[in-house]
Amino acid sequence: MSWNRRHFLAMTGMVTGTALLPAPMVMAQARPRVVVIGGGTGGATVARYLAKDSEGALDVLLIEPTRRYYTCYFSNLYLGGFWDYDALGHGYANLASDNGVNVVHDWAIGVDRDARTVRLGGGGSVGYDRLVVAPGIDFVEGSVPGWDVSSQHIMPHAYKAGSQTQLLKAQIEAMPEGGTFAMVAPPNPYRCPPGPYERVSMVAHLLKQSNPTAKILILDPKESFSKQALFEEGWQKHYSGMITRIGPDFGGNNVEVRPQTMEIVIDGEAERADVCNVIPAQKAGLIAADAGLTDDTGWAPVTPQDMRSRLDQNVFVLGDSSAQGDMPKSGFSANSQAKVAANVIRADLTGSRAFPARYSNTCWSLIADGDGVKVGASYEPSEDKISSVESFVSKTGEDTDLRRQTYEESIGWYKGITADVFGAPTA
CATH class of the missing domain: 3.50.50.60 (FAD/NAD(P)-binding domain)
Structure with a gap:
């Protein structure tokens, strides 16, 4: 299978049929605001889908200190000499210009969950109706x-x-x-x-x-x-x-x-x-702990149906920082979780329809030139965690044509997911 943006969206868009439903009309009053901390795969995805699917009904603000995001996934191919460094970098211009996301390049340095505000490193604070925390990892x-x-x-x-x-x-x-x-x-x-x-x-x-x-x-x-x-x-x-x-x-x-x-x-x-x-032991990004969203494991527990924090119903935690069950901490997982959360948040704030959560993940790895392998699964929420319901993995002894096809599939996926996350063209 050759992956492109259409294939990627078909697989990962299982909960994003929301675009087919018009958002309810919003009366002349302040729009509900969603603040997203972290512009990596999970954060940028949820911001983009909230903004575009709500068709202006939500005020979506993304807080990210860097102006260019470099993906950790596929960075190994740069180390191996297969990719140029610049190919890993992605900007935020399309999120703002084409999708209506208000991108603020600053540090989120504190969260007051009682007042529903996020404090910024550059001074001042912003209020929220819903908060999404997607800061990636920090080290133990x-x-x-x-x-x-x-x-x-x-x-x-x-x-x-x-x-x-x-x-x-x-x-x-x-x-x-x-x-x-x-x-x-x-x-x-x-x-x-x-x-x-x-x-x-x-x-x-x-x-x-x-x-x-x-x-x-x-x-x-x-x-x-x-x-x-x-x-x-x-x-x-x-x-x-x-x-x-x-x-x-x-x-x-x-x-x-x-x-x-x-x-x-x-x-x-x-x-x-x-x-x-x-590569040290890891934990949720620092802001998640500072906001009181983590437990003794160092990760932030969430409910499997919607990625909502178990410690605050107005907060969602996505991607690597979350403790959600069987899903690995990966870019594919973060993107999948973000679409579920976007659907639920939009339903919370606009009254649109919320679809049942379904999640998926695939992780590709390159071993040598043209020798690609993969592992993945589909997931559904169970009573206390996100549970794997079906999985697959490459087999030892596969022929060279299949391994090369797997590698080429991974390249198509990368182009598809980065276009989906950052709203960038696939060309």
Whole structure:
């Protein structure tokens, strides 16, 4: 199947038939306002769909500090040399000009849920009738002993795309001949479950061409990981002898780093690395915690029918920050959740029809040139969580034509989702 914008919308628009129903007429009074914090995939999607489907009945305000958003998904392909960095970046002009979203480039630094206001870093505050919180992830301090965010210029995480991604690639390209690239993988749950292992594949692809005697070391606290059989098959086929994974049985869950000396201590024994990519444990973006929307897990619990916060009925939490059940933290998931939330919020504020929630996700990964694999599922709300109802995954031993088709499908999906999120042309 070749993915394009039409295919993408057909699959992910299951709850967005709302566009077929005209929004109720709004009398001459202040329009209900929806404030969205975070202009990533979840936040930009919900803002766009609220604005366009309400046909002017809602005042939609998106708060996002950056003027250009770089997707974390597909950033590994930049590391591997398959994509240019600029291809990951997307602006907000079309959200404002073509969809009627009021985009405010500022930091949201506080939420008063009693007064229903959001405080801005540049001064002042904005009120809301409904609030959507979609700030992505932050890192758990101390989860990797020896590392904190002040170390990210030496041992980058590159798990928020942008300058960190550029830094990591520059470090890889500057490795000495026969040097060592080390990755400290995160514990569950975290953004994009296959992401660290696709990253290893892309780093291996780059090194195989420019530094073929280099080694890659994965320090992993998990017993297993997403698409493990597929990745391990691919590593053996394309990068035999280059990649070593150390799991918890051999000290992968007992790792300390020393950024100043570029050392990794594994079960008390120090190893030197030339590049060390530390991906720490993760939690909901800081503003979600500051707003009192998270629980002891560090994530924000939501009701599975609508992505509404379990702690405040006027607030919705989308994407990576949410604790919702079986869905992985991914761009596809965030986009799917945002459409459900947009439908419900519009119904709340305008009296339009709310459709039953259905969710979906697919995660593609590139292992080598033309060797793409995928995993995905469809989901429905159950009593206490979003539950997987049907799933699929690529199989080991697939022929090269199918793997190349899977990769090409992923490219079509990227073009489709970014057009859907940011209102950008697909050409």
